[in-house]
Amino acid sequence: MPPEARRPAAGAAVLRPDVTDAIRDAVLQELAEVGYGRLSIERVARRAGVGKAAVYRRWPSKLPIVLDVVSGLAAQSLPTPDTGSLYGDVRALLDVTAKVLQHPMAAQILPDLLAEAARSPELGQTLQSALREAQHGIVTAMVGRAADRGELAARPDPDVAMDLLAGPLYWRLMLDRTRLPAAYLDRLANAVVAALAAAE
Template sequence: MTTDPGTPRRAPAGAAVLREDVTDAIRAAVFEELAAVGFARMSIEGIARRAGVGKTAVYRRWKSKLSLVLDLVSAFAAEGLPAPATGSLYGDVRALLEVASHALRHPVASQVIPDLLVEAARHPEISDAIKTALLDPQQGVAALVVRDAVARGELPEPTDPDRALDLIVGPLYWRLVVVRAGLPKGYLDELARGAVAALRA
């Protein structure tokens, strides 16, 4: 018996087709669950209930809540940070602070990031994922900011991009993630001026 070449092939029996809308619903539910109860109390059951799916749908995509969270954190790395190109060191630093502050003040991120930082001390996998998702992209952007400033003669040649990142974003992380305080009017302008002065010193 021959097969008509014009007949579309059917998927092999038993081959699971993962619906993208279900995957998106589960990912959204994870962020909501993390924000509501934290990583330690988060469960696959709670995620499935919040997403409106069965536990099997979650396990079909991820083997555990840890692998699920690691996947989501790592996904941030793919998005990256926009590299500022304002034409001046102050402008680039101020733009970088604006983007970072917007991300850190997001209602979900403000709940999830501190919790994941605590869990990173217990789980090396989470620590590595956070480094890949949060630190590595910011280091890349800081390197570009420093490179452009050196090329314009605004910074000396041996300026260390890692030190620059500490001076630019470190105080912002401290205020928004650790102290969890608001940003007074003009705070980002003052922080940008202080970071630029410190880098030039």
């Protein structure tokens, strides 16, 4: 198709990527500062330095904005560790996960969104995808390689493996909100490996 055929029609809105990125960043900052309940298109637009019309050209209301931002973050999944051993992979994944959960913005946004998800099935479904399904492939590949190396007698259920990997850290950092003691991740990695090895 010739270039002129791909040009937008005269008068059509051109959605500048830099403006879209600024709006997404503003949404994250607003979620961290005031939470989902008080987030508004007006506040997002003001923080992004744009008019409300720029926001509405991209999303019709605040729920689609938040769904888009959360889905975008989910797409930036954690790297799949490949250290050559199950312990090394588990330890590396725990380290990255702990850093993500300890980020000030994540510590403010996640609990609020999870509470809001109880009242919004659509938001809840998106969060489930963002927090669980996005990491499913990583854990499946990790335990699969361990089984191929003979470190595991069988391939554990990836859902159980994900619970073992993420549950303790989420509990301590998001709910209990206590600091990780020295060598905690080492001990947790050993416990996860032992649990995976015992799983049938």
